[in-house]
Amino acid sequence: MTDILFEPIETVVTHIKNKQLSPVELTQLTINQIHEHEPRLNAFITVMEEEAMVQAKQLEREMENNQIRGPLHGIPIAVKDILQTMGVQTTNGSKIFEGWIPDEDAAAVQKLREAGAIIIGKANLHEFAMGATTENPHYGSTKNPWDGTRIPGGSSGGSAVATATGMAFGAVGTDTAGSIRLPAAMCGTVGLKPTYGLVSRAGCLPFSWSLDHVGPMTRTVKDAAIILEVMKGHDPRDRSTVKRNDSILFKPLTDLKGVKFGFYEPYMFSGIDDGVKNVIEQAFRQLELLGAEIVPIDLPGIEQALDALKAIAQAEVVSVHKPMLKKFSHLYGDDLKYRFEYGSEVSAATYIHAQRSRDQFVRGTLKQLSCLDALIGPTNVKIPFEIGTMVPEMAISNMFTLGKTPLANILGFPALSVPCGFTTENLPVGLQFIGKPFTEQRLLQVGDCYEQSEHWFKALKNKFTREAV
Structure with a gap:
């Protein structure tokens, strides 16, 4: 019976209707x-068992009156514990906020509820979303579901694990340098960072207001489209949001003829493990068999842009946390303390120069993309580290070491990670597509075509149904 937990959202909603x-x-x-998987994996900080059943009974009553809220009616969804949930503890992965009960939902959570979603729990995360490993000193480390000795990626590690194992049909994550896409890749799921400004961040504690994104984590590309369609939209509470009504939902493609991807090898394959590279190259061959063309391109200024991201993120996060640091510095983990030291040394001149470097790089990259559908490359270039092997001083570089996700954040462009196979250690690898601003529909359409040709998502059902355990 647990097979139903791994069916597409649309199929399950049809069964409910x-x-x-x-x-x-x-x-x-x-x-x-x-109950089956959480004791081993630690994907949640708070499981909302009682609240979820209350929601489910209410949605069932509404159905009896022929009321269907929307495309997520009755679907259990997890929420990263940095987004507010009305009446339920929101810790931000920190001891500072332990026991804090918000009196309203984050904008994304509110929209999920309005569409009929059942919030099943608050997913574990790297403390304050400031890391790539989800090794949380306060609430315990989340384990990679494919190898419990390894990290799941981060900072939305709990969200990825809950989705991969059928403890939720999808999750909401946040992404400042890859925190949706990296754990999605390392756990074998889909992760989508939308265009900057497409989804409201109201009710989500900031890491970096210039770089933060809220987006869906799911098992299939189409499920990601359904959830993003629900969450997107202008919100006066978040001045970065845009007024656009473009639909995210797409018509499936049967092939990729006429689709052209740009590939910048010096960056995308820098530092890549041989086993991961083999998987990515096989994915490239599959895309070409589907009719796509992969062409070499240049990305001038990429190193300066990535350095700019570090300066921007760390300067902005220090400004967010400065009031709390005065009172609660002893309650922060060691890796965060190291980050704050780095961010405190970023001068105003360095910050302004970083933002200017970013603008220049964005303009240059848009020119490179003018005749392309998307940039392409690996999501992760390393297999997950073993838990407990990273020292605090390495934390600031982990996202850059583990994957190629930060590029899309400095650009602010949409980026989709889809599963594309397994290494010889039986660990998942993610393939990343980075599109032009507000081309989510096209990006999802392309990702879905590749996904349907390979069906890597079936590996989750095969491994994590109760019959398979």
């Missing part, structure tokens, strides 16, 4: 799955 499955039954199955 046809009364072949009730929201209460589905929620109970999800809770059972959490």
Whole structure:
């Protein structure tokens, strides 16, 4: 029966509408799955078992009156514990906020509820979303579901693990330098960082207001489209959001003829493990068999732009945390303290220069993309580290060492990570597409075509259904 937990969202909602499955039954199955896997993986800080059942019963009553809220009616979704949930503890992965009960939902969470989603729990994360490993000194490390001795990636590690194992049909994550896409790649799921400004960040504690994004983490590309369609939209509470009504939902492609990808090898394959490279090269061959063309390009100024990202992120996060540091410095983890030291040394002149370097790089990259559908490359270039092997001084570089995700954040462009195979250690690898601003629909369409040709998402069902455990 746990097979249903790995079906596409659209299929499950159809079962619910046809009364072949009730929201209460589905929620109970999800809770059972959490009981099965959570003790080993530590994907959640708070499991909202009672609250979820209350939501499910309400949605079931609405169905009896022929009321369907939207495309997520009765679907259990996890939320990274840095987004506010009304009436439920929101810790931000920190001891400072332990026990804090918000009186309103984050904008993204509110939209999920309005579309019928059941919030099943608050997912574990790297403290204050400031790291790539989800080794949390306060709430415990989240384990990679493919190898429990290894990290799941971060900072949205709990969200990725919950999604991969059927403890949720999807999750909401945040992404400042790759925190959605890296854990998605390392856990074998889909991760989408939208264009900057497409999804409101209201009710989400900032890391870097210039670089932060909220987006979906799912098992399939189409599921990501469904959740993003629900969450996107202008919000006066977040002045970065844009007024656009473009639909994210797409018509499937049967091939990729006429699609052209740009590949900058000196960056994308820098530092890559041989096993990961083999998987990515096979994915490239599959894209070409589907009809796509992969062409070499140049990305002038990329190193300066990535240095700019570090300066911008660390300067902005220090400004966010400065009031709390005065009172609660002893409650921060060691890796965060190191980050704050680095950020405190970023001068105003350095910060302004970084923003100017960023603008110049964005303009140059848009020119490179003018005749392309997307940039392409690996999401992760390393297999996950073993838990407990990273010293605090390395934390600031982990995202840059583990993957090629920061590029899309300094650009602010949409980026999609999809599973593309496994290394010889049986660890997942992610393939990343980076599109032009507000081309999410095209990006998802391309990603779906590749996904349907390979069906790597089936590996999750094969491994994590109760019958398979």
